Amino acid sequence: MMAMQLWQLLDLLLAGLTxxxxxxxxxxxDLRRSVVFFIAFGxxxxxxxxxxxxxxxxxxxxxxxxxxxxxxxxxxxxDEPDTAMVGDVRVGPIAALxxxxxxxxxxxxxxxxxxxxxxxxxxxxxxxxxxxxxxSGVSNPVTAVLLNFRAYDTLLELAVLLAAVLGIxxxxxxxxxxxxAGPLLDGLxxxxxxxxxxxxxxxxxxxxxxxxxxxxxxxxxxxxAVMLRLGGHTSAGLPRAPIQRILLTAGIAAFxxxxxxxxxxxxxxxxxxxxxxxxxxxxxxxxATLAIxxxxxxxxxxxxxxxxxxxxxxxxxxxxxxxx
Amino acid sequence: xxxxxxxxxxxxxxxxxxAGSIGLLRLPDLHSRLHALTKADNLGLGLICAGLAxxxxxxxxxxxxxxxxxxxxxxxxxxxxxxxxxxxRQGGK
Numbered sequence: 130m131m132a133m134q135l136w137q138l139l140d141l142l143l144a145g146l147t148x149x150x151x152x153x154x155x156x157x158x159d160l161r162r163s164v165v166f167f168i169a170f171g172x173x174x175x176x177x178x179x180x181x182x183x184x185x186x187x188x189x190x191x192x193x194x195x196x197x198x199x200x201x202x203x204x205x206x207x208d209e210p211d212t213a214m215v216g217d218v219r220v221g222p223i224a225a226l227x228x229x230x231x232x233x234x235x236x237x238x239x240x241x242x243x244x245x246x247x248x249x250x251x252x253x254x255x256x257x258x259x260x261x262x263x264x265s266g267v268s269n270p271v272t273a274v275l276l277n278f279r280a281y282d283t284l285l286e287l288a289v290l291l292a293a294v295l296g297i298x299x300x301x302x303x304x305x306x307x308x309x310a311g312p313l314l315d316g317l318x319x320x321x322x323x324x325x326x327x328x329x330x331x332x333x334x335x336x337x338x339x340x341x342x343x344x345x346x347x348x349x350x351x352x353x354a355v356m357l358r359l360g361g362h363t364s365a366g367l368p369r370a371p372i373q374r375i376l377l378t379a380g381i382a383a384f385x386x387x388x389x390x391x392x393x394x395x396x397x398x399x400x401x402x403x404x405x406x407x408x409x410x411x412x413x414x415x416x417a418t419l420a421i422x423x424x425x426x427x428x429x430x431x432x433x434x435x436x437x438x439x440x441x442x443x444x445x446x447x448x449x450x451x452x453x
Numbered sequence: 454x455x456x457x458x459x460x461x462x463x464x465x466x467x468x469x470x471x472a473g474s475i476g477l478l479r480l481p482d483l484h485s486r487l488h489a490l491t492k493a494d495n496l497g498l499g500l501i502c503a504g505l506a507x508x509x510x511x512x513x514x515x516x517x518x519x520x521x522x523x524x525x526x527x528x529x530x531x532x533x534x535x536x537x538x539x540x541x542r543q544g545g546k
Contacts, residue, residue, distance in 0.1 A: 311538070317531040324524075 140180060147173050160209070164202045171195025184340035185271045188332075192348035197425055200355050204429065208304060266406025267337040275342065276410045280384070280399045287380040287417060294377060294424040297432065304431040309361035318360045325353035333418050337407065343380075343414040347421025354426035364434060365426050373423060373434075380420030383413045455507045462504030469497030483540050491533040495526055 150173060154166035171194040178187035258270050258278065265273035275283050310318060329349035336342030358365035367373055387409055388399040396402060401409050427434070476489025502522045506515035 313531055313534050317527060320527065 143173065143177055143180065147177060161206055164199065164206060167202065168195050168199035171199065185269075185342065185345070188340055188345045189348070192345055192352065193425075197348060197351060197355065197429070201429060204304060204431065264406075266401065266408075266410055269336060269338050269340070269342075271340070272336045272342050272410065272414075276413060277401065277406060280413075283417075284381065284384040284388070284399070287384065287420060290421065290424050291377060291381060294427050297428050300432050302432050303434050306363040307359055307361050310359075314360055318356055321356055322353045322366070325349055325356070329353075329418065329422070333414055334411075336414060337411065343417035344421060346414075346418040348425065350418065350422035351425030351429070354422065355429050358426075358429060365430055367423065367426055367430075367434070370434070373427070376419050376423040377427075378420065380413070380417035383416035387413060455510065459504040459507030462500050462507060466497040466500030466504060469493045469500065473497065484537060487533045487537055491529050495529055498522055498525055 147170065150166055150170040154163050154170050157163040157166060171190060174194060175187045175191035178184075178190055255270075258274060261278070262268065262270055262273055265277040267273050267277070309315075329346040332341035332349060333343065333346040334341075336346070354365040354367065368376070384399070387401075391400050391402065392398050394402060470493070473490050473493030476493060477486050480486045480489055499522050502518040506518045509515070509518075
C-alpha cells in the first residue's frame with residue numbers, strides 16, 4: 130500500500146514536470162532556452178514511457194525525440210544568430226478563444242479516455258497478438274507487429290523517411306562543419322563511437338526478443354555520426370556518396386525484395402514462408418538500421434554533403450581540418 | 454543488511470546531488486558552477502549506482518550500473534571541459 134502511494138506520487142511528479150517543461154519549451158522567449166527545455170522534456174517523456182511499461186518507446190523517445198531532435202534543433206540554432214523571438218507575442222482575443230477551446234477539447238478527450246479505459250470489455254488487439262506471437266518468428270511483440278503483422282506499415286514508414294531525406298538533400302549544400310576536436314573530445318570519440326556501434330548491433334539483435342530493433346539501433350548509429358560531426362569529421366563517418374545512396378534505400382530495397390520474392394513463391398506480399406520469419410525479419414531490420422542511420426546522419430549534416438556534387442559549401446569559416 | 458546499506462548509499466548519493474544542484478543555483482560564475490555540478494553529481498551518481506547494485510544483488514546488473522557510471526563520468530568530464538574551454542575562448546563568465 131505504502132509502495133503504491135509512493136509510485137503514485139512519483140507519477141504525479143512526472144506528469145506535472147512533463148507538462149511544466151512542455152509549457153516552458155513553447156513559452157520561453159529565448160529559442161536557445163526553448164531547445165534546452167525541449168530536450169529535458171523529451172528525456173522526461175522517455176521516463177513516462179518507461180513507467181507505462183513501454184520500454185521500446187522509451188528507448189526511441191530518448192534516442193530520437195530528445196537526443197537527435199535536440200541535436201538537430203541545436204545545430205539549426207547555430208545558423209540562427211538572433212535567438213530571441215522576433216516581434217510582439219501578445220495574445221489576441223481570437224487566439225485566447227482558440228486556446229481555451231483547445232484546452233476544453235483536450236480535457237474532454239482525457240475524460241473520455243479515462244472512462245473508455247475503465248469500461249468493462251474493450252476490444253484489445255493485444256490478446257490477438259499474444260496468441261499469434263509464436264508464429265511471428267520473434268518473441269518481442271513490438272518487433273512482431275512492426276516487421277511481421279504490420280510489416281507493410283513499416284515499409285511505408287521507411288518510404289516516408291526516404292522522402293524526408295530527399296527533401297533535406299534538395300535544400301542545398303551541407304551546413305558548415307565544426308572545427309576539429311581538441312585532444313579531450315577526440316579521446317572521448319575514440320572510446321564512444323566504437324561503443325555506440327557495438328550498442329547499435331546489440332539493439333538490432335536484441336529486438337527479436339527484448340526492447341530494441343531497427344529504429345533504436347539506427348538512432349544509436351546516427352548518434353555516433355553526430356558525435357563524429359561535432360568532433361570535426363566533416364563527413365560524419367558516412368561512406369562515399371555512391372555507397373550513401375545505396376544505404377539510404379537499403380531498408381526499402383530489402384523490404385520490397387522480400388515482398389516480391391514471397392509473392393513470387395505464391396504467398397502474399399511480405400507473407401513470410403514458414404520457418405523463415407526470424408531470419409527474414411533480421412535481414413530487413415539490418416538493412417533498415419543502416420538506412421535509418423544514414424537518413425538521420427544526413428538530416429544532421431543538413432544538406433547535400435560536399436562529396437555528393439561539385440557545389441562548394443556555403444561558408445567554410447575557419448577551414449576545418451579533414452581527418453577522415 | 455545489504456538492502457539497508459544500499460539505501461544508505463542512495464541517500465548519501467541524493468545528498469550529493471542536492472549539494473550539486475544548490476551549487477549550480479548559488480555559485481557566482483560559470484566555472485565554479487561547473488565544478489559543483491560535475492564533481493558532486495558524479496560522486497552522487499556513483500553512490501546511487503553502488504546502492505542500487507547492493508539492493509539488486511545481481512553481478513550482471515552491478516556491472517551494467519558500473520558501466521552507466523563510467524560512461525556518465527567520461528561524458529560529463531568531457532562536456533564540462535568543452536563548456537569551460539568555450540567560456541574561456543569567449544572571455545565571458
